[in-house]
Amino acid sequence: MSSIFRSEEMCLVQLFFQTETAYYCINALGELGMVQFRDLNPGTIIFQRKFVNEVKRCQEMERILHFLEKEITKANIPIIESGEIDKAPCPRDVIELEAAFEKLEKELKEINTNQEALKNNCLELTELKFLLQITEDFFEEVCHFVFNLSSEANHFLIETNQLNRYTSPSLFVAGVIKRERFPAFERLLWRVCHGNIVLRHVKIDVPVEDPMADEFVNKDVFMVFFQGEQFKSKVKTICEGFHATMYPCPESLHKRMELSIGVNTRIADLSMILTQTEEHRTNVLLSAAKHIHQWNVKVRKMKAIYYTLNLCNLDITHKCLIAEIWCSVVDLNKVHNALSKGAELTGSTLPPILNRIETRQTPPTFNRTNTFTVGFQSIVDAYGVGNYREVNPAPYSIVTFPFVFAVMFGDCGHGLIMTVLSLGMVLYKNLHSNKKMDNEILSTLLHGRFIILLMGLFSIYTGLVYNDCFSKAFNLFGSAWNVTAMFHNHILHKSATLQLDPAVPGVFSGKPYPFGIDPIWNIAVNKLTFLNSYKMKMSVIMGVIHMMFGVTLSLFNYIYFKELRNIVLQFIPEIIFLTALFGYLVFLIIYKWCRFTVSESETAPSILVHFINMLMFNYSGSLQTFLVIIALLTVPWMLLIKPYLLYSLRNKLFFLHLIQQFSFGDTFVQQSIHTIEYCLGCVSNTASYLRLWALSLAHAELSEVLWHMILHNGFTTNHGLGSIGLAIIFAVFATLTVAILLIMEGLSAFLHALRLHWNLDPNWGSGPGRMEGREDRKVAEGSVEEESFKMRLEGGK
Structure with missing residues (x-):
């Protein structure tokens, strides 16, 4: 049974089909989109393979179609794309396609040559006239x-x-x-x-x-x-x-x-001839534009089929083709049905033979995706593909990635705009699912439309937690602070700023704001100090939890592969090191929040000083000393014990002639790199999570600057333009908000969220694995290029 939380179980399958049915069988598998072919002729160069002439013919047809498409684009004629997915042509239709393409190319080149000659004559006559x-x-x-x-x-x-x-x-x-x-x-x-x-x-x-x-x-x-x-x-x-x-x-x-x-007189005659020539050329291009997309899809599919056939091997009688494919176990029945349908198209009575074979080769990694999860899977795969059957972190990234982004972008107003724009992209993509997008930037945005949608929704949530909407706060439940308990009305009207003491009875109710930050902090002079402290500590807590989650994912891999040695020698010391130092830091933050009340706030110790003194034994207590010693002991635990055990075990196997010579030096160097990388990464990544606080602060300050410098002045300044002036000021405010806060700040927060997730990736998997080359989807879309197709097919060798 397939699962989105772990790469799917793969199997190696050997196929036998007749030469006459091979084309249709490969086409059926390509349309199905569930297999990856292995190259059975690795020692044969491409020009010595059986179907190389067919591939060259397809390349020649591609060249002609590229020429026609270039001429159509030059004439500003729109290319009509059909909503249906065109199928690959039959082999017997190739001659008709070639003849039609060559006829069009010849006719168009003759028209272009004659038109160029006529234009040259017209140019000379025009210059002579002047x-x-x-x-x-x-x-x-x-x-x-x-x-x-x-x-x-x-x-x-x-x-x-x-x-x-x-x-x-x-x-x-x-x-x-x-x-x-x-x-x-x-x-x-x-x-x-x-x-x-x-x-x-x-x-x-x-x-x-x-x-x-x-x-x-x-x-x-x-x-x-x-x-x-x-x-x-x-x-x-x-x-x-x-x-x-x-x-x-x-x-x-x-x-x-x-x-x-x-x-x-000659100029008038030439102008009339040029007009007729241009009309004829336009008619030829218009007729070609109606079918150029369909032709491109057919030729590319046909080229992909023949290229795949070159990966197959011939039997001794040269009447049967042999192929090997990687396929998901749950898709075997679908593959068998597709092969049977392909053979039926030729009227063959002998169905293809599908034989599952055992192999010691590591299968490629295949994580099944859909239109919603493909964007998050791309984010994970951009850093590296996990090994076969390892845990897939993409499903967890569906929540963690937009949430980390929203912590930096938290503003419910900006999040609402992003949500509306992403919903528009989702609706547009649903209505034009088969339309090809020429603009690369828009195509990328549409590809990640669901990521943007979740980022917008999570930004609305964090904006409500921060109580921030375009730098203003909502007072939905009433503030827990009361100014009149300390000051009378005449003092309120005379003083520009007032300092509230929560120790005074009646000033602070003692009950926190029901949801989010109290709105009174939006007008407080020390708002920045309070929010900096709050967001800084929140960033550290989230960072440590995120890193612990990444280490925990590796435990699932060790349990699945039954690697008890890695659980004891790698997972346990890693989690102890992280908990002893940075888990204790999180405990200090939460303990300080709960332990010290308003009346004791002046005597509350500094967490920064306390954590630094913890590493200096002269200033730390018994608990802190114990935690530091435990953290230090985990370093040789990870560094020395595992290479020594591997060395002892492999030497025994070597003496029994079960394995080749074992290199202790290579294993020790590899384990040293991992240990140093993990220990330094814990410190570095914890500091990296402070960017959650930094970018959130920058976003809030930029939003406040735009509000006060532009929109607030428009409401308070008497510019004499009335509603027209307000409309202009609002247009400037809206433009800068979209350009700076949504696009620039949004892109910055996205890249930082990407960096934080990539920092987590080395913790959960051993990688790098091999991604399964799903060339079939490319075939189905008719967008296969030869080199990329080759790389995808040979990925399973």
Whole structure:
């Protein structure tokens, strides 16, 4: 019978099935999700296995689907996910899938190639259009320059052929360049040509689309006038170096107008063709988007099946496949039924044979979980997996983890907000259980929705214990303190602070507040002193109890495995060491609370001084001396006796040739590490639990600061904005509360609670164990990756 408090009993099962039914049997086991395969071909490389070609075909189909999915995402087309879990395709359907994928890929690549070519032509024509429009001003400027130069020639006898060189078609270059490259382009032209050029440029107002970069870029039109063929070659070389596009520009105005009309006509034709091409491409992607998720699931399942088949072994006749699986004992009947259903799909009359075999190998650890417990199991497994059949601390963490968090986060107002948000996540997940979440952060939050829900509920409880709601207290039952018993009304109105003496009759009723902390402490000046003392002692008590609970869990392991030696030599000295020192500290705290009344509070001793003096024998009494000596004696008890007994026992077995040589040094070093780690860990972990007090104090102080600095000022300050101003102030208060106190402080408290539970983990188990690779759930979801799948499958070797 399975139990959530201990990892399940596993068995090694050998399977025999025909080659024809192998695919369907593996598929049935994958959909069932209850087994882990062992690799029966560890010495064979992956490329020499029987189904490697099928795996390669699946990888090729995955590549095509990845290409299609990338194009669909680029086109901003939503991928439709069906709510149903798709099954793996039949082997005979693979050819049809491959043909459909290759056809889609070929068609889409042809469309992309044609579209890119059309966009390049359209880009060139668009740039030429802007160039022809802008260069009219350049030619008018040059003509004006030549006219002035001609007038000077009449006076200075300049030759006519020298003037004609400025207006010759071969003495200018026109083109388009990216705007950010133009300053460097201009400087280089000026330096190379020694200033013997005339450079003009104008910015293109409209960004043009660059099909290569798939983005819109800003460009400039430029025109360079120069003299001589030597400058012409230099200018063209510089233009090519800066990736500027040069275009032919006719000298004649009439030719430029004709060219401009032709360019506009071609641009209109290309725009129409591009529109039709884009519509066709969108239709192809829309049809693919309807099935891309389904195809991905099918291909990944098929790949996982063939990858698993590569772990099986062929018999001598090559007509039967042999597999070995780890399976929970309680699931054997379900596995057998699944294999029978898989064989029936092929019409085979010979059912698969399931044979349970005995083995000395340590089975993998499998802790059964559900949607509620999986988050807490992940917290435990993140530190380490226990050995086979050891106690599983995850069920206890369902209570301890949110409670430890709530001690640090205790505020019923903030806890209520967290509870409402977590309930929203629970409802959302229930309504969209099969929807894939692309956002990793939101996916993680949804995965731990029940953890957050319990953290919120426990925070409400601890907030009521602290009597703290957004830094304010509830006065539900009436305070046990009475101010009027000491002071009259005229003193009450004149004094800013009053000191209440509980020894005065009538001031303190003697009856504690029925539930939580008395609300009068919320307005007391010494509130911080009182709460610090209370939360500090509470943290120590909770820490020691938590550590004792962790050590007690190890006792259940020793009893289950019948390890009497570990009970006597490890558990008993550990619990004595912890109780003699820190259990006594807890006793002192509780004794001081019960022993000293209000009238004797001034003579109450300091627990800190008393506990320190306990370790200094000159100041401690007989009981304290006895406890310290007992604690010190447990150290050699744990350190020396167990290695010596193991050494004696193994030597006898070695002489009887029952075991190999035993290394006393290794055993002694291992036991020394454990002893030192435990003794220092008790001291360190006790101090670590003081973070419960520190974070609770920080949370309360931040909440009080936000209340007084923001919301309180909004109620008391006359800002002249009325209700609108209050709404703005409340919005600021709510935003900072969620951002700082819920998200930042909540995350901090979560991480500290995680650290405290990880400190406890070495106490209950010997670990590290091997987690059972439940590859089947991945197969069922269609999200198996090859490497992770390999690691999961080989985990049971």
